[in-house]
Amino acid sequence: MENLAFEKSKDDPPLYEETSFSGNGYGNGEHRAVRPSVVSAFGHDTLDRVPSIDFYRNPGSVSGHRAIRPSLQELHEVFQKNGDLDIPDTVDDGEGSDVLQSDDIEAIAPPENSAGVVKFGWIKGVLVRCMLNIWGVMLFIRLSWVFGQAGVGLGIIIILLSCVVTTLTCLSMSAICTNGVVRGGGAYYLISRSLGPEFGGSIGLIFAFANAVAVAMYVVGFSETVVDLLKVNNAIMVDEMNDIRIIGCITVVLLLGISVAGMEWEAKDPQGAIPIGTLLAILITGLTYLGIALCVSATVVRDATGNRNDTIAPGASCNFSIACDFGYDFSACGATKCQYGLMNNFQVMTMVSGFGPLITAGTFSATISSALASLVSAPKVFQALCKDNIYKALYFFAKGHGKNNEPIRGYVLTFIIAVAFILIAELNVIAPIISNFFLASYALINFSCFHASYAKSPGQLSL
Numbered sequence: 001m002e003n004l005a006f007e008k009s010k011d012d013p014p015l016y017e018e019t020s021f022s023g024n025g026y027g028n029g030e031h032r033a034v035r036p037s038v039v040s041a042f043g044h045d046t047l048d049r050v051p052s053i054d055f056y057r058n059p060g061s062v063s064g065h066r067a068i069r070p071s072l073q074e075l076h077e078v079f080q081k082n083g084d085l086d087i088p089d090t091v092d093d094g095e096g097s098d099v100l101q102s103d104d105i106e107a108i109a110p111p112e113n114s115a116g117v118v119k120f121g122w123i124k125g126v127l128v129r130c131m132l133n134i135w136g137v138m139l140f141i142r143l144s145w146v147f148g149q150a151g152v153g154l155g156i157i158i159i160l161l162s163c164v165v166t167t168l169t170c171l172s173m174s175a176i177c178t179n180g181v182v183r184g185g186g187a188y189y190l191i192s193r194s195l196g197p198e199f200g201g202s203i204g205l206i207f208a209f210a211n212a213v214a215v216a217m218y219v220v221g222f223s224e225t226v227v228d229l230l231k232v233n234n235a236i237m238v239d240e241m242n243d244i245r246i247i248g249c250i251t252v253v254l255l256l257g258i259s260v261a262g263m264e265w266e267a268k269d270p271q272g273a274i275p276i277g278t279l280l281a282i283l284i285t286g287l288t289y290l291g292i293a294l295c296v297s298a299t300v301v302r303d304a305t306g307n308r309n310d311t312i313a314p315g316a317s318c319n320f321s322i323a324c325d326f327g328y329d330f331s332a333c334g335a336t337k338c339q340y341g342l343m344n345n346f347q348v349m350t351m352v353s354g355f356g357p358l359i360t361a362g363t364f365s366a367t368i369s370s371a372l373a374s375l376v377s378a379p380k381v382f383q384a385l386c387k388d389n390i391y392k393a394l395y396f397f398a399k400g401h402g403k404n405n406e407p408i409r410g411y412v413l414t415f416i417i418a419v420a421f422i423l424i425a426e427l428n429v430i431a432p433i434i435s436n437f438f439l440a441s442y443a444l445i446n447f448s449c450f451h452a453s454y455a456k457s458p459g460q461l462s463l
Contacts, residue, residue, distance in 0.1 A: 121268055126277025129373065134285040136370040137221030137427070140363040141346045143289065144296045148342025152297050156290065163286040169442045170282060172449035174275035188381050191448055197390050199448040203441055204385040210437035211378035212414045215252065216421030217430045218371035223247040224427060225363050228347055241425050248422040252375075255368070256415050259375045260406065292349070297342070299352050303333035304340040375418070379410025386410075 138146075147155040176190045188207065192200025223244040230236050230243065237243050301323045312329050323330045330338065338344050350356040383405075385391070386398035397409045421430055 122273035122277040126273045127281050130281035132369045135366050137218050137367050141221050143293050144342050144348040147293050147297045148302045159289050166282050170278045172446045177274050178271045189384050201390040203444045207441045208378050208382040211374045212417040213434045214374040215371050215418040217434050218367045219248045219251050220427050222367035244425040252418050255375050300342050300348050302341050302343050303338050304330050305338050306340040378414045379407040382410045383407035
């Protein structure tokens with residue numbers, strides 16, 4: 001008997017007809033009995049329907065019809081309006097369909113007008129951009145300092161561990177991106193559409209903030225190099241710290257203008273381009289880091305006074321340092337801070353190179369390109385996160401502007417975060433912060449992929 005006190009409303013679970021299992025493809029003629037006690041307590045039968053192939057989309061259909069399912073944004077609107085979901089069961093491939101114009105519906109997008117959108121292959125679209133991002137401030141300004149602090153042996157281990165972490169994360173991302181449609185939103189879109197918003201939301205928020213802080217790190221690295229040039233030419237404006245702040249703020253304003261007026265681009269066949277392009281970029285840049293670090297470590301001592309007359313007196317005992325083996329006495333660096341050597345001079349690569357200005361130009365191009373990439377990436381990821389309305393307080397940043405749906409509000413937020421960290425003007429302070437955020441996002445990506453594989457998720461591809 002049904003509970004008379006039970007009041008039905010729009011929010012109640014639906015009442016399903018009790019039909020034979022044969023209607024769902026089992027063909028055994030069995031019938032599921034309705035439990036009166038359950039109906040009396042809850043007002044409906046709590047057993048779920050047996051899965052049917054009709055409930056799933058068919059992206060590989062060649063008949064001209066594809067089953068689609070609503071996006072997170074559309075589902076949120078249903079609950080907000082307390083109405084019914086207005087979305088067709090199938091969609092034609094014809095030009096008259098406007099259902100697939102949303103970036104969020106899980107179906108194969110129809111051929112779109114690609115005017116203004118530049119499509120790159122896996123080399124220009126993935127490989128080159130990954131290498132530009134990895135060949136950043138750390139390679140030109142801090143790699144020599146790392147090897148001066150850790151030594152050659154531990155320095156090599158640091159680079160190898162970094163390659164292991166990035167390779168594992170790349171494999172996880174490859175398993176995820178080959179599991180569905182890849183569109184704007186970076187790591188957040190891939191993970192939220194493959195593994196669910198609970199994983200994607202946490203990763204997307206951390207990843208967007210890490211990219212915003214990365215803008216500050218690259219800009220401070222650029223400003224630090226400019227200030228070193230000003231110091232050599234006795235052209236310091238205020239002092240070194242404030243000069244970094246001034247140059248950094250001016251630089252990030254210019255980069256913001258370039259980002260807002262930038263162009264739209266995407267990779268051809270991202271499911272295949274992302275794995276091969278990223279893995280090859282890790283291999284090439286890892287070998288580059290090792291080669292440059294070994295060359296610099298073999299030619300520069302840890303501490304040096306910069307005075308060629310600081311030589312070992314004839315007959316004096318050597319203090320078992322590398323400089324002493326070459327006939328120099330830099331023992332004064334133990335009492336006072338020296339300005340030269342791996343541990344003191346961040347522009348060592350300029351000194352040991354065959355043509356110093358070429359290294360300076362490389363530093364400028366690497367830091368500016370990496371800062372620009374992060375300044376574009378952070379708002380895009382944040383906009384995709386806000387569109388799904390997972391964090392309702394952040395929905396304000398979901399609105400886009402222009403034909404490319406540019407996240408202007410996200411650009412402004414990223415700009416504010418970047419300026420706040422630029423004002424720190426200490427690269428050694430900013431670097432650990434960004435490292436922790438990126439490591440946290442990498443850990444969540446790897447864990448989410450492991451969780452989907454361990455749980456034997458039907459839609460998850462295993463490595």
